[in-house]
Structure formats: structure tokens, C-alpha cells
Amino acid sequence: MKLVVNKKIIIFFMLFTICILSFLFYPKDHSDIKPNKTSLSQQPTIASVKENSNKVIQTYEKKNSKKPLLICIDPGHQSKANTALEPLGPGSSEMKIKVAGGTTGVVTKKPEYILSLEASLRLGEILKKRGYNVVFTRTTNNVNLSNKERAEIANKSNADLFIRIHADGSNDHSTKGFSVLTPSKENPYIPSLYKDSLLISQNIVEEVTNDQSTIVKGISYRDDLSGFNWSKVPVTLIELGFMTNPEEDRKLSDPQYLTSLLMKIADGIDRYNSDVGK
Numbered sequence: 001m002k003l004v005v006n007k008k009i010i011i012f013f014m015l016f017t018i019c020i021l022s023f024l025f026y027p028k029d030h031s032d033i034k035p036n037k038t039s040l041s042q043q044p045t046i047a048s049v050k051e052n053s054n055k056v057i058q059t060y061e062k063k064n065s066k067k068p069l070l071i072c073i074d075p076g077h078q079s080k081a082n083t084a085l086e087p088l089g090p091g092s093s094e095m096k097i098k099v100a101g102g103t104t105g106v107v108t109k110k111p112e113y114i115l116s117l118e119a120s121l122r123l124g125e126i127l128k129k130r131g132y133n134v135v136f137t138r139t140t141n142n143v144n145l146s147n148k149e150r151a152e153i154a155n156k157s158n159a160d161l162f163i164r165i166h167a168d169g170s171n172d173h174s175t176k177g178f179s180v181l182t183p184s185k186e187n188p189y190i191p192s193l194y195k196d197s198l199l200i201s202q203n204i205v206e207e208v209t210n211d212q213s214t215i216v217k218g219i220s221y222r223d224d225l226s227g228f229n230w231s232k233v234p235v236t237l238i239e240l241g242f243m244t245n246p247e248e249d250r251k252l253s254d255p256q257y258l259t260s261l262l263m264k265i266a267d268g269i270d271r272y273n274s275d276v277g278k
């Protein structure tokens with residue numbers, strides 16, 4: 001009997017203790033288990049939303065803002081060749097004529113220097129419309145500028161790219177195709193320009209190849225061009241096609257064909273612009 005009473009008392013005390021503890025420790029409000037609500041004072045105001053979105057836009061623009069490239073375009077040749085000599089490159093004892101005469105259209109009879117200027121001015125317009133800054137080594141045919149002097153114009157203008165525009169010629173009138181000349185890895189005068197020059201050359205060739213309306217011969221590596229060797233900026237030389245091939249000569253004087261080809265060249269420059277610095 002004594003034992004039974006004791007058990008009851010113990011059970012009673014245990015229940016009593018549980019009740020007291022529950023009362024003491026049960027949270028008075030349930031805010032700690034409810035989802036957090038932002039108080040009105042903490043809610044973003046329209047001004048702060050605008051400020052934050054401006055910050056996002058500014059960061060985006062900073063990441064994507066590139067100073068527009070300055071492109072120096074060199075329309076190849078001039079109305080009169082200059083056969084006087086100049087060094088092939090800085091410190092070179094090898095001499096080369098200052099500026100050659102260029103080729104002539106077999107059907108159109110158009111000299112290369114006229115086509116190269118037409119194409120260069122049109123390429124300049126396309127690039128300006130795309131936001132590039134453009135300088136030309138010449139805008140008329142009656143000039144006397146050696147290939148070294150043309151490279152120096154690109155250097156002095158602090159151009160980002162030096163694009164030389166030419167057309168090809170061959171004794172074999174069946175030879176045709178678009179090609180790009182670029183300095184080789186072994187070029188002793190401009191080794192530091194090899195990589196970026198090849199990048200612009202490749203991008204142009206790929207864009208013109210993708211278009212499929214032009215036969216593309218590809219890239220030739222050349223270290224014998226003074227217009228490359230005196231350059232201090234990445235350089236490429238575009239041979240638009242063979243003026244000695246009747247079909248290509250006609251096509252290069254067709255404004256529609258020429259413009260679409262130049263648009264592809266501009267696409268190559270766009271790709272270079274987005275690749276540089278990656």
C-alpha cells in the first residue's frame with residue numbers, strides 16, 4: 001500500500017513538472033517558426049529598385065563596353081607606280097620597290113588601284129555604320145605613298161587593325177579565288193603581331209567561306225611585304241579575287257556582289273573584335 005501511494009505521488013509530480021515546463025518554455029508567439037516577412041520599412045522602394053537596376057545595367061555595360069576599334073584601311077596601289085626602293089623592314093638591307101603598279105581587269109580594263117579604292121571606301125562605310133572608327137591611307141588615286149609609308153599611317157593613327165585591300169592577277173586566266181595574306185610565325189620584323197594578324201586573317205577567310213558565294217583559296221603566309229613589315233599593328237592583306245579571271249573581274253565590278261563580299265569581311269572584323277582580349 002505504501003508503495004502504491006508513492007508511485008502515484010511520483011507520477012503526479014512528473015506530470016506537474018511537465019506542465020510547468022511546457023508553460024515556461026512554450027513560445028508566446030510563433031514568429032520563429034513562421035516564414036519571415038519583410039517589414040514595410042525593409043521593403044524595396046521604387047527608388048532603390050531603380051538604383052539597383054541601374055547598377056546592374058552599368059555592370060553589364062562595363063563588361064560589354066569595348067572602345068570601338070580604329071581600323072586603318074589601305075587601298076592598294078595608286079595611279080602611278082613608284083619603282084624607287086625602300087627597306088623591306090626595319091633594319092633590313094634588302095630593298096624593295098616602294099609601290100608596284102598592280103593588275104588590271106581582263107574584261108573591265110579597270111586598274112587594280114581603282115577597284116581597291118572603290119572597295120576600301122565601301123568597306124569603310126560598312127564599318128562606320130557598325131560603330132568602328134576608320135582611317136584611310138588614301139582616298140584618291142593620285143597619291144605617292146610607298147608601302148612603308150602606308151604602314152606608318154596605320155602606326156601613327158594608333159589603329160587597332162591595318163587592313164590592306166588588293167586584287168590578284170595571274171597569267172593563267174582560269175585562276176580565281178579570294179585569299180588573304182598574313183605574316184608568318186617566322187617573320188623576323190613583326191613576331192609580336194603574328195597571332196593577332198592570323199586571327200583577323202582567319203576570321204575573314206572563315207566568314208567569306210561560310211557565305212559560299214565566293215571561291216576561297218585560303219591564307220598565304222608572306223614575310224616579303226614591306227607593308228606588313230613596317231606595321232606596328234595587326235595586319236592582313238585581302239586579295240578580293242582575280243581581275244585576270246573574266247568571271248571574277250565582272251563580279252568585282254558588280255556593286256551588289258562587291259558589297260556582299262565586303263559585308264562578309266566586316267563580319268570577320270566583328271568576330272575579331274569579339275575574340276580579342278578573350
Ligand SMILES: [Zn+2]
Nearest residue numbers: 076102166167
Ligand atoms: Zn595588289
